[in-house]
Amino acid sequence: LYSITCHCGNASQAVTITHLGDEIALCHKTEERHITGVLCTSYETIDKPEKYDQLRQFTGSDGTRYWCGTCGCHVFLHEDKGGESVWLVPTGTLIGLDTHDEKRTVERMANTYACHNAVKSTVDGGLSSVSIVQSTHGSTSKGAQGDVLHLSCGCKKVQMRITRPNNVSSSCRAKFPDLLMPYHSSDPLAVQNQGHKAWWLRPADSSKPNKYLAGTCACLTCRLTSGFEIQNWAFVPRTNTTLYFDGSKKPIPLDFNSLSVKTSLGTYQSSKGDINAFRHFCLQCGATLFWRDAYRTDVIDVSVGLMDAPEGARAERWLDWCTYRVSFSKDAALGRTGKIAVPAKSLIQGLEEGIK
Ligand SMILES: [Zn+2]
Ligand SMILES: [Zn+2]
Ligand SMILES: [Zn+2]
Numbered sequence: 001l002y003s004i005t006c007h008c009g010n011a012s013q014a015v016t017i018t019h020l021g022d023e024i025a026l027c028h029k030t031e032e033r034h035i036t037g038v039l040c041t042s043y044e045t046i047d048k049p050e051k052y053d054q055l056r057q058f059t060g061s062d063g064t065r066y067w068c069g070t071c072g073c074h075v076f077l078h079e080d081k082g083g084e085s086v087w088l089v090p091t092g093t094l095i096g097l098d099t100h101d102e103k104r105t106v107e108r109m110a111n112t113y114a115c116h117n118a119v120k121s122t123v124d125g126g127l128s129s130v131s132i133v134q135s136t137h138g139s140t141s142k143g144a145q146g147d148v149l150h151l152s153c154g155c156k157k158v159q160m161r162i163t164r165p166n167n168v169s170s171s172c173r174a175k176f177p178d179l180l181m182p183y184h185s186s187d188p189l190a191v192q193n194q195g196h197k198a199w200w201l202r203p204a205d206s207s208k209p210n211k212y213l214a215g216t217c218a219c220l221t222c223r224l225t226s227g228f229e230i231q232n233w234a235f236v237p238r239t240n241t242t243l244y245f246d247g248s249k250k251p252i253p254l255d256f257n258s259l260s261v262k263t264s265l266g267t268y269q270s271s272k273g274d275i276n277a278f279r280h281f282c283l284q285c286g287a288t289l290f291w292r293d294a295y296r297t298d299v300i301d302v303s304v305g306l307m308d309a310p311e312g313a314r315a316e317r318w319l320d321w322c323t324y325r326v327s328f329s330k331d332a333a334l335g336r337t338g339k340i341a342v343p344a345k346s347l348i349q350g351l352e353e354g355i356k
Contacts, residue, residue, distance in 0.1 A: 001014040001015070001016055001097070001098035002014065002015055002016075002017055002094055002095075002096065002097060002098060002340065003094075003095050003096055003097065003098045003099070004075070004089055004093040004094055004095065005093060005095055005224065006068040006070075006071050006073030006075060006093060006224055006225070006227070007068075007071040007073055007221060007224035007225045007268070007270055008068060008070040008071040008073075008268070008270075010054060010055075010068045010069075010070050010071070011051075011054070011055060011068050011073065011075040011093065013049065013050060013051050014050075014098035014100070015046045015047070015049055015089055016046055016047040017044050017045070017046055017089075017111075018045050018046060018047055019044075019045050019111070020111065022045075022111050023111060023112060023113070023114035023115060024042050024043070024044065024091065024111045024112065024113050024114065024343070025042065025113075025114070025115045025116065025117045026040040026041070026042050026113060026115070026116050026117065026127070026128070027040060027041045027042065027043075027116075027117040027118055028040050028116060028117065028118050028119050028121060028122045028126045028127065028128055028313065029117065029118040029121055030118075030121045030122075030313075031060065031061060031062060031154060032118075032305075033122075033126075033305035033306070033313060034152060034153060034154040034287065034305060034306055035058075035060060035065065035153065035154025035155070035285050035286070035287050036074055036154070036226060036227070036228060036286075036287060036288065036305055037153070037226065037231075037281075037287045037288035037289065037303030037304075037305040037306055038226055038228045038230060038231050038232060038288070038303065038304075038305045039122075039126050039127040039230070039232045039304055039305050039313055039314075040116075040126060040127045040128070040228075040230065041090065041228050042090070042091045042092075042113065042228065042229065043077060043088035043089060043090055043091065044088065044089050044091055044094065044111065045086065045087070045088055046087050046088065046089050047087065048085070048087050049076055049087060049089070052066045052075070052076055055067060055068055055069070055075055055076070056068070056069040056286065058154070058155060058284060058285040058286065060154060060155070060285070062077075062079060063077055063078050063079035063080065064077070064078045065077050065078075065285070065286065066078070067227075067285075067286030068286075069266070069283075070268065071224070071225050071268045071270070071279075072225050072226075072266050072268055072279065072281030072286055072288060073090075073092075073093065073224055073225050073226065073227045073286075074090050074093075074226065074227035074228070074286055075089070075090070075093060075227060076088065076089055077089075077090075090226075090227035090228055091228070091229060091344070092223040092224065092226060092227045092228040092229050093224070093227050094336070094340050095335055095336050095337070095340065096336055096337035096338045096340050096341075097337070097338050097340075111343060112343045112346070113343055113346070113347045113350075116128045121313075122312055122313035122314075123310075123311065123312035123313065124311060124312025124313060124314050124316065125312070125313075125314070126312065126313035126314060127230065127232070127313070127314075127351075145210075145317055146309075146310070146317065147163065147164055148161050148162070148163055149161065149162040149163075149307060149308075149309060149315065149318050150307075150308045151302070151306040151307050151308060152306060152308065153282040153284075153285055153287035153289065153306060154282075154285040154287050155282065155284045155285035155287075156247065157245065157246055157282055157283070157284040157285070158243065158244075158245065158264075158265070158282045158287070158289060159243070159244040159245075159247075160241060160242065160243055160244070160289075160302070160306065161241070161242045161244070161251070162212075162236055162240055162241055162302070162318070163240045163242075164210055164240075165201050165209045165210060165211075165212070165237075165240065166240070168237070168239045168240075169198070169200075169201060169209075169237045169239065169240055170198040170201055170209070171198075172198065172200075172237045172238075172239070172298035172299050173193075173196060173296055173298050174193065174199075174200065174235075174293070174296055174298050174299035175191055175192050175193045175293070175296065176190070176191050176192075176193050176197075176199060177199075177215070177235065177301075177327070178217075178219075178327045178328060179213075179215040179217070179322050179325065179327045180199055180213075180322070182325070199213065199235075200212055200213050200235040200236070200237065200299050201213075202319075202320035203320065211317075211318055211319055211320045212234050212235055212236050212318065212319055212320070213234070213235045213319070213320055213322060214232065214233065214234040214235070214304060214315075214319035214320065214321050214322065215232070215233060215235075215321065215322040215326075215327060216230060216231070216232050216233075216322075216326045216327065216351065216355065217230075217231045217232075217233060217326070217327040217328060218230055218231075218326050218327065218328050218329050218331050218332055218348045218351075219231075219327060219328035219331045220328070220331045220334045220335050221270050221279075222328075223331070224335075225268060225270070225279050225281075225288065226288050229332070229344055229347055229348065230347075230348070230351060231288070231303070232303070232304040232305065233291065233301035233302065233303070233304065234301070234302045234304050234307075234315075234318075234319050235299055235300075235301055235302075236299065236300060236302050237298060237299050237300075238254045238297055238298055238299065238300055239298075241254045241300065241302070242254065243264075245260075245264050252264075254300070256278075256292065256297050264283070265280040265281070265282075265283065265289065266280060266281040266282065266283045266286075267279075267280055268280075268281070269294070276293065276294040276295060277291060277292065277293055277294060278291070278292050278294055279291050280292070287303070287305075287306065288303045288305075289302070289303060289306065290302045290303060304319070321355070322355075323355045323356055324355075324356065325352065326348060326351055326352045326355070329348045329349070329351075329352055332344040332345045332347070332348040332349075333345050
């Protein structure tokens with residue numbers, strides 16, 4: 001028996017992994033990216049779980065997803081494979097052996113990440129070319145730049161549009177992210193960015209920036225609010241972002257004080273890790289939408305998995321990827337005990353080496 005949890009603890013329980021010793025695949029499918037917000041997902045096969053009534057559910061083309069309505073974490077995926085019922089648990093929720101297990105399961109070697117699924121659907125290789133198993137798939141086709149980037153969650157209840165940087169984009173205020181200034185080793189005053197450097201615009205220091213910075217986060221909070229090992233964020237000014245709800249063509253400005261946003265988005269404030277920050281998710285399918293500072297909301301972190309860029313999942317005509325570090329890479333083992341931390345650590349390590 002293994003323990004799983006989401007960030008708020010609502011999903012905490014023990015599960016039985018049925019295929020220990022197997023290899024885990026990283027899945028890059030378009031549907032997976034949109035319904036989770038992350039660029040690649042991974043699951044363990046388990047016996048039917050005991051508790052899932054307390055979770056929200058959404059049924060899509062590939063099965064029913066159970067996710068936590070409080071923190072937005074994906075917890076189970078129930079598939080019907082030709083009459084056979086298959087239960088899966090996102091690997092990010094696994095934290096170690098169940099300590100209350102009276103059968104005292106002897107911990108066997110944890111499963112390892114070994115292959116990629118559905119890389120073709122990413123067009124550009126998505127995250128596959130930058131992690132454990134190198135994938136050769138990638139496209140360099142040229143096309144129109146485009147002025148608007150479309151985003152949507154898996155159920156399409158929440159859609160977004162992002163526009164190219166303009167004059168207003170550079171006058172926003174935001175402190176530096178851990179990605180650019182590691183919080184554990186940086187001067188806290190410097191992190192505040194009192195010189196108002198528009199670090200989110202790319203190319204850096206260009207007079208005509210046309211892209212936004214994007215990066216990879218492996219922190220505990222990202223992991224336990226998504227359910228997956230790796231989150232990819234794009235840093236975009238709020239003024240360049242517009243929301244659309246329930247298929248309506250009426251644009252809703254991203255104003256966090258307005259009531260429509262509060263009632264239409266799932267909102268979670270974690271007390272540890274990112275105090276004074278909010279995470280928003282789709283209330284219907286649980287997709288992670290964005291992260292924001294509670295007080296300085298000028299620049300938000302948007303889930304790259306939601307993006308529909310014709311050039312591919314990495315949206316490289318819109319995003320300039322930070323290639324020298326993964327944020328909070330040491331967190332892969334945080335909150336985890338025993339062998340379950342081993343493959344997670346090597347996955348993040350491989351990712352850090354792969355993006356360089
Ligand atoms: Zn939760
Ligand atoms: Zn949705
Ligand atoms: Zn994070």
